[in-house]
Amino acid sequence: MASNETMKGAEDIFMEMSQCTPKEIEAMDQKHIFRAWTPVGEPVLIERGQGPYVWDVFGKKYIDCNSGLFSNNAGFSNPKILDAVIKQVPKIIQTSMRQSNVPAVFLAAKLAQITPGDLDQIYYGTSGAECAENAIKMARSYSGKSEMIVLKNAYHGLSYGALAATSSSKYKQGFGPMLPGFLRAPMPYCYRCHCQPETCGMWCANEIEAIIKGTGIETTSEVNEIGAVMIEPVQGSGGIIPPEGYLTRVQEICRDHGLVFILDEIQTGFGRTGKMFAAEHEEITPDILLLAKNVGGGFPLGAVVTTKQYVEKFITGTCTTLAGNAVGCAAGLALISELQERKLAENAAEVGGYLKDGFENIDNRRFIGEAYFQGLMGGCEIVKDKKTKEPISGQEKESLVWRLLEEGIMLSASGPLGNRFRVHPTLDITTKDADQILSAFDKAIQEVLVK
Template sequence: MSLSFSPGNPALESVKPAANRTAKLLSAAKNHILFTANRPDIIMEKGEGMMLYDTDGNAYLDFIGGWAVNCLGHSPAVLQQALAEQAGELVHASPGFYNKPQAEFAELLTQVSGMDKVFFTSTGAEANESAVKLARKHGALHLNGAYEIITLTNSFHGRTLAMMSATGKSQWEPLFAPKVNGFVHVPINDLDACFAAVTNNTCAIMVELVQGEGGVHALSEAYLYGLRKICDMYGILLIFDEVQTGLGRTGKLFAYQHYGIAPDILTLGKGIGAGFPLSAMLTKEPFDLFEPGDQGGTYTGQPLGMAAGLAVLRELLKRDLAANAEKQGRYLKAELEGLASRYPISNVRGIGLLLAFDVPSGAAPKLAETCMRLGLLINAANAVTIRIMPALIVEPHHIDEMIAILEDALHQCFMHVG
């Protein structure tokens, strides 16, 4: 069949050079995408390594990394190859069957994590929902029906209704009432408060080892040791939400390895797929408690995701990117501390490549916007906190460029004090 390229023919229109392409795309986005966030008037089109590019050809040095997702940078070759090869073999078989990359990925992930069993899904919130379900199953079977989960104030566990209920954000309390009950919030690093919150209804304690969305605040070693003792004492489960910290982000493959304290349940997401939607809930053999029908999902263990995750984990291990995160994180932190001696930034903190610093109240969004205008992407976690989480492939020259742009932005936003 031949196409007639006459005026008004859609085929002709599709090959014409687009007039003001960005404006048309922005119009389409604003008219047809449900509003959930304030986004800048740019359209991202492609990425490579540490760089993102918009439809106007502007380049951005990316120190957000897709919110700690793009651990291998943008469009890594190993991910492209894994997806292409798997798409040529099997895209979906249904969750009623095992598949080859699922078996291979499960074996490697449990081996390196120190866990025994894994359930795969697509988002961090789903992984955390799975952890809550498993903890409540444990409560039903072994703790006389206990169902409550203790979590921390200022925590973040996802955006499903149950995980919003688990999350300790005060601004979320009035949203979407009535909330899912059974979650008790206590202050971070306050062991007495946590101990006091334990009742006969408690089945688990769920914590982030570093509160990422909450502004990059880490649990103390003594506190985590105390949580482990409480859980062992009462037979309740200790859940580590490592959706943001897992797979090398903090300078070790898993953040819990910094503490030497193991969880009963571990959740992973973000970097596990290097951009492909993927997450996992892992546990120890004694807590393999689900019966058929208790848990599932159409895309759980889907072959494309399994091939992606397997390729990403192999690459992380092959290149020892956790060690690179530790090394480059120390360098970046030192450079940020140097800026703090000349500009009004303070409390430089974090571990590995999950770092943050504070600026005067209300200034964080302005600083992030100025950096973006200068070609650097950083995240204003709140009105006073800047969060930095680049790809684990970052090199010193990227950090040097980032610091130079950041200093320019600081100079524009604040009075120079050096």
């Protein structure tokens, strides 16, 4: 147990932080913290959180529709997760997976129990990008082939291999050449697809098979080395929800051609889409499942979940230092317990449906091109004209994000045209909170877009 002297030292640290004014903290942030992106306005300095809410150092309250970059499904400062962490820290924090630890063993067993099908081998990491890297390595070592099909507008992380699989060029500027071997199939973007839904015949999925056969419209393999397909069941950064049957068709294509089917559930997992895992919506089982963000209850943790046949050749000789850390694994066990006991996936489905209906019926709904939700993985595409689908400008997007922030709603906009506003709050959100989000959108649209 920690000594009184150690505890006193911790008190001194927090006392020092509490004695700084918000303006002083803000100045220190600007002086020392580097951000490799350009935020809309200054970053919000968060002091604390509870449930779906966070408070900044000035005391302003927000609903965080990014839920801490989608890593707090059970709510900020969740009491059960906090209790698990407090109980684990005095025992041991970090061991490395060369020795393993008790929470890591129990979390692995729990993941084998709740993930789809017969997936029962867990390879720990520390982040989603690291898990994507390991999945790429597993697929290549298993298949003996160097190419992989991914989707346009995909996001799999920003480390080197994951970055190559990620679609957006803005993340890659100045870092080339990229790791080769990634072929891009169309994303299932029904709202702006050139096909008519009733006659498309799942064109976007079938184009994956066309690429495999060498008849793809936009891309094809030059060396016939395709060994895997990696997709997100819902595109997290892109905000693209595929049509019903899409995932089943992709799995079928992979089975027919002997390809490794990798499902990236880093953002969709753990109740986000209204099911524990998005794969459950179509009852599919990937060969390799990627989990992160919430798998550690908000602590840095990732997991590649698969079967023995895919790990037999994956012998790296080592593991990353903090993979499977005991505190993160204890927090992950508490998270799963919370999701199950409080039925948070069911709540996500209910409130997500409420938000979808709400966006379609706000006063300024003529600017809502599409409201899309699968559970609480959703948002709306804001356009200038609903008939022409003309997207709003970059300046209008930034103005809307600013106005929403002033109304106490934190979120971001992304998507192929940058005009899909992501609404991914914690899963304990209520319909009353949803009404606040909808009201804020209505006000922001009125002020920014109504001329």
